[in-house]
Amino acid sequence: MKNYKYSALFITFVIFSFLNLNAQELVKHPKTEFRGVWIATVVNIDWPKTSSDSVDKQKADYIEILDTYQKLNFNAVIVQIRSVGDAFYPTKLAPWSKYLTGKEGKAPVPYYDPLEWMITEAHRRGFEFHAWMNPYRATMNYNTAALSPDHDFFKYPEWMIKYGGKYYYNPALPEVQKHLLTIVDEVVQNYDIDAMHFDDYFYPYKVAGEKFNDTASYEKYGKGMSIDDWRRDNVNTFVKDVSVSIKKSKPWVQFGISPFGVWRNKSVDPRGSDTEAGQTNYDDLYADPIAWMDNKWIDYLVPQLYWSMDHPKASYSKLLKWWSENSNNTAIYIGNGTYKINADSDKRWNNPLEIPNQIDITRSYKNVQGNAYFSAKGFVNKNQKVTKLLSENQYKYPALPPVVPAAVKNIVIVPAASNLVMDPISIRFDVQRPLYSKIRYVVVYAAPFGSAIDSSNPSQIVEKVAYEFNSDTTQIIIPSYKMDINTTCAITFIDYYGNESQATIVDLKQ
Structure with missing residues (x-):
């Protein structure tokens, strides 16, 4: 316990050492904050636990x-639905994932649509559902015999580049970009997702002694650019096209990307961060988050x-401060590595306060609105x-996800x-969804007995209830113990964009 107290004092010193014009007063319990978790399906990292699990066990x-x-008061899940040219949903554009059924191309038995089911269960618990895709990675290894005949490796072999133990879609080819955009469009149009999410896999991380062989494409499409600028332009073009397509189809669906943590090192660019990263977004992955923000292509x-x-x-x-200072037009959340807790050569991760301290310092920057954690397990x-520290401190109360700037x-x-x-057990009432509106949730607030209801106070959030997809009415059920013998509560609407309405007082004595 003495060590915990010392760490807490130390983090207080660190936080105030980094405060500057971009920082604000630390809010102990923010009402609005992104709290997301990645649920990785590739090689069964998080879910399903094994590829041979029954449907009942998967669920x-x-x-x-x-x-x-939900018990930790998170409010978003980022679920991987395409990782290696496969799918966790029925589509003619890709085979079923082997990480779902044990064999690529094999449908679940008994049959169900995992994506539709996962979205419904997430919304029922008040989560945003962010559909996570890896657009460019085609395989996890060179064992192509294990691929389905319907995999793009066999259908379009001219699209593939062999590199670093895997096959990748060639980002330079217009037909590849068109195909990948069609895959994104299908999910956006057919499923009630809150966001489309890409991670850090654009051009692959560099492997010493190997060349990413896109020379022929560069000679054909290079347009006089350097090969590095050309590769960045290929990624930028795809990001822009995805953004435009999503907003044209469903303007409320967000487009988010979780890039590698270092844009560029200061040693190669004075605008870069004070880091010594071995690889960076701009120079090695040919991904330029600054350009994406400047052009308002992402949310x-x-x-x-x-x-x-x-x-x-x-x-x-240092990196938190850099991203805060370089944010532009875009919501910024920070990705945190919970997979390293008690499992990393950096022994700082053995301290249970590492993640709580990271949350505290994150909250001290006004341009950063929350965190996401890799990974769910x-x-x-x-x-x-x-988790005990979080539930008693940083995440003691619920929070609503931020509304992205646009x-x-x-x-x-x-x-x-x-x-x-x-009745003695619960209070129940109905709330009609307004006609021709995009309302997703009803939030219920109640104050401790003798206190006024304050819908800006997250400690007063008692329920967040979703409308079922095809229902215009939802029933609110509040356990009596949550009301503390109060005779009133308040309710608000949350729309598909995340905006909250003014509160309505509900008189429970009527």
Whole structure:
């Protein structure tokens, strides 16, 4: 316990040492904050736990993840639905994933649509659902005999580049970009997702002694640019096209990317961060998040700062400050590496306060609106010292996800309660969804007995209830113990963009 107290004092010193014009007063319990978790399906990292799991076990394990993070007051899940040219949903554009059924191209038995089901269960628990795709990675190894005949490796072999133990789609080919855009469009149009999400895999991380052989494409499409600028332009073109397509189809669906944590090192660019990263977004992955922000092609960034606070080559604290100072037009959340807790050569990760301290310093920057954690298994029946600290401190109360900058607007409609029923166990009433509106949730607030209801106070959030996809009415059920013998509560609407309406007081005595 003495060590914990010392660490807490130390982090206070660090936070105030880094405060500058971009910082603000630390809010202990923010009402609005992104709290997301990545659920990785590739090689069964998080879910399904094995590729041979039955459908019933798959569903039970997914719900366990949701319930774990709901209890920790998280509000978003980032679920990997395409990792290696495959799919976790029925489509003619890619085979079923082997990580779902054990064999690529094999459908689930008994049949169900995992993506539709996962979205529904996430919304029922108040989560945003971010559909995560790896657009360019085609395989995890060279064992092509294990691929389905319907995999793009066999259908379009001219699209593939062999590199570093894997096959990749060639980002330079217009037909590849068109195909990948069609894949994104299909998911956006057919599923009730809240966001489309890409991670850090654009051009592959460089492998010593190997060449990414896109020479022929460069000679054909290079247009006089250097090969590095040309590669960045290929990525930028795809990011722009995805953005335009999403907003044309469903303007409320966000487009987010979680790039590698270092844009460029200061040693090669004075605008870069004070880091010594071996690879960077701009110079090695040919990804330029600064350009994406400047051109308003994305709604949010989640730079992956998977290092400890004081890492000598890539300090979380320094990189957090850099991203805050360089944010533009875009929501910024920080990616945190919970997979390193008690499992990394950097022994700072053995301190249960590392993640809580990272949250605290993140909250001290006004241009950063939350965190996401890689990956889900980090807190499912693991690292209980850390989760206990979070549940008693940083994540003691719920929070609503931020509205991304381009989607902020006023909701003029307000909810109304009807069909009120009270008994010793619960309070129940209905809330009609307004006609021709994009309302996703009703939030219920209640104050401790004797206190006024304050919908800006996250400690007063008692329920967040989703409308079922095809229903115009939702029933609110509040356990009586949550009301503390109060005779009123308040309700608000949350629209598909995340905007919250003004509160309506509900008189429970009527």
